[in-house]
Amino acid sequence: MSAYETVIGLEVHVQLKTNSKLFCRCATVFGAEPNAQTCPICTGHPGVLPVLNKHAVELLVRAGLGLGCTITPHSVFARKQYFYPDLPKAYQISQADLPLAQNGQLVITLADGQNKTIRIQRIHLEEDAGKLLHAIGARDLDYSLVDLNRSSIPLAECVSHPDLSTPEEAYAYLTMLKQIFQYLGVSDCDMEKGSLRCDANVSLKPVAQKELGTRAEIKNLNSFKALKDAIYYEMKRQAEILDGGGRIVQETRLWDDARQVTQAMRSKEEAHDYRYFPDPDLVPISLGEAFIKEIRESLPELPDKKKLRFVSALKLTEYDASVLVAEHALADYFESAVKFAGVDAAKPVCNWITNELLGRLNAVSKTISDSPIKPEQLAKLLALVQKGTISGKAAKDVFTEMFDHGGDPDAIVKSKGLVQVGDEATIAKWCDEAIAELPKAVAEFKGGKETAVGSLVGLVMKKSQGKANPQLTRQLLVQKLAS
Ligand SMILES: [Zn+2]
DSSP states (O other): TEEEEEEEEHHHEEEEOOOOSSSSOOOOTOOOOOTTOOHHHHHHTTOOOOOOOHHHHHHHHHHHHHOOOOHHHHHSSSSEEETTTHHHHHHTEEEESSSSEEEEEEEETTTTEEEEEEEEEEEEEEEEEEEEEETTTTEEEEEEEOOOOTTTTTEEEEEEOOOSSSSHHHHHHHHHHHHHHHTTTTTOGGGGSEEEEEEEEEEEEEEEOOOOOOOOOEEEEEEEHHHHHHHHHHHHHHHHEEEEEETOOOEEEEETTTTEEEEEHHHHHHOOOOOOEOTSSOOEOOOOOHHHHHHHHOOOHHHHHHHHHHHHHHHHOHHHHHHTSOOOHHHHHHHHHHHHEEEEEEHHHHHHIIIHHHHHHHTTTOOOOSSSSSSHHHHHHHHHHHHSOOOOOHEEEEEHHHHHHHHOOOHEEEEEEEEOOOOOHHHHHHHHHHHHHOHHHHHHHHOOGGGGGGHHHHHHHTTTTTTOOOOHHHHHHHHHHHO
C-alpha cells in the first residue's frame, strides 16, 4: 500500500442551533413524536411559500467567520432535485454556485506535534430531509415509515479541500471542527442526535503522480471511530484493485459498521443529476457589511488561542492546556475557578479538575456542566489547603463530601472537625510523646538515617487523628532530635 498516497476530503453536515426550522416556524426539538413538528411548508405541500430563518443565516456566517472564510455578500438558494420518499417536495433547498461562506481554513495538530493547515472550500446553508424508519426497536418492518420532523431543519455543510492524507488526520480534523463549532455556539454537534454527520471522499494515487485518482464517497459514518475505520478499509480496498491492474469506479459507498466494510450503493440511487437552479420562491440573500461586522466582533476566543493563553499567561503545560480547551464548558469552568482562586492558583485548580473532578464526573456519567461542585466552591477548597487550614488529605475528604452531597467547604470542614492543628505547643506535646514511644526510630535518626523521622511523623499524625500540620510536625521533630 505504501506505493500510493491517500487523498481525503471531508463533507461535514452540522445542524444549526435554531429553535425553528429553516423555512417555517416548526420546532426543532430532538426526540419529538414522529411528524409532530411539521406543517404544510416543511412537508412540501404545493403552493406554500418558504420564509428564511434569519438566525440560521447568522449562525452560518458565524461558522464561516470562525473558520476564516470569506462571506459571500450576495448568495442564492438553489433547488437540488431528486426523488426519495423522505423528501416530499422532490427537491432539497440548498446552495450551489454561491455558498454563504468560502475559502476558510482549519489547523490540525498531528501526532508528532506538527501543525497542518486544511483548506475549507465552502460552507453552505441547506435544509435537511426527513427520515425513513425500516425497523421499530428490534423488529424489522416489511414496510417503511416516514418521519418528517427533520425535514427542513437547517444544516451547514462544510466541505474541505482534499488536503487530508491519513485516517488520523481526518479524525483530528473532525475533532477540531466539532470543537470550533461548539465554541462558536453554532451547533451542539451531537453525533448521537444526528446533529453532526460526515461523508469522506477517499482516493489513492501513485506517489509520483500529480493528478488525483478516482475517488469513492463514503457515507453513513456515524462515529469518529467509523470515520477512521472506513478510511482504512477504503485505502486497502482501492490499493488491492490498483495493484491488480484494475480501475476504481467513482461511486458512493456505505460504511457497514457491523461488518467493517464499505459497500457500493445501488447505482440507481447514486446516478444523480440534480439539475440545480435558483429557487424562484426565495429572494437572493444580501448581507450588509454591518451585519457581518457585528457577528465578527461577537466571536469568542477559539480553542487554539485559548490554549496558547493558558500556557503563556497561566503557566500551564501544553498537555494540561489542551485537555482543558478540548471542551468549551470545561475551559469555562476552569477559567471561572481561576477567577475565584487567583491566577497563581491556576496549576492547582487545573490539577484538581483533571485529576479528581473529571474522573468522578466520568464515573457517574455526568459532564462538567452538571458538576455538583461549582467553580467557586472548588476555589474555596483550594484556599483552605493553601492557608493550611486543612491538610491535602482532608481536602480530598471534603471534595468527596461536596461531590456526593453538596455543601460549602467551610461548613464541611467545621462539621467534620477537619481543621488542621497548627498550634505549636499542641504539636510539640505529641512530638515528645512520639519520641518517648519510638526509641528505635530516634536512635536510627541520630545514627544518620534521616528517613527514620517519617515513622515519628506518622505517629504524631495518628495521635492527632490526621489533623496535625505535617510540615510543622516534621520541623519540630527534627529540631527536638537535633538538640
Ligand atoms: Zn414546518
